[in-house]
Amino acid sequence: MTASSTETLFSTPRYASEASRQPASRRIVVAQQANLAARLLDHPTPTLLLCLGETLPGSVEQESLPSSEALYLRLQMLLEQAQAGTRLYVCGDESFLWHIHSLARQAGLLGDEIELFKRGTRRRLYCVHCGHFQDIGNEGECTCGQCRVRLFVREHFSQRLGAYMGVCLDPDTPLAPEVRP
Structure with a gap:
């Protein structure tokens, strides 16, 4: 039995279209490009934006990292020190999303504490x-x-x-x- 072209397989990832309003002690937003995360930054909980390249104007705490490797290392360090209640929001293409997801799971975050927002085709x-x-x-x-x-x-x-x-x-x-x- 095969799936028709209108059905999606159960294994096909489903991505969030907007951030949930789950309570969090801290929010970490990781973006391939800062502009992809702009909609996720309007939240009263303390938020840190980690991104590649440019940053966004605004009052949210931001760190721009020069390479993917630097971003992965910085995120790994933050997650190792994270307190209970930290939530992770990730924006980028699927290749980026699932690499970050893997790092977060290895650091001890639960699947429910990670939200993925697909942007791009890679x-x-x-x-x-x-x-x-x-x-x-x-x-x-x-x-x-x-x-x-x-x-x-x-x-x-x-x-x-x-x-x-x-x-x-x-x-x-x-x-x-x-x-x-």
């Missing part, structure tokens, strides 16, 4: 043949960047891996044309 793909992760757009097929197998991008999303599954598109000719002997 997503993460996992090759089931070699275990390689790569970022893709909305395409339904691509070539694995490591083993060069032509992959069909399944709609199934693994929250554990933070990625969609890529399986061999054509078992009779698994390699991309430029790689075939």
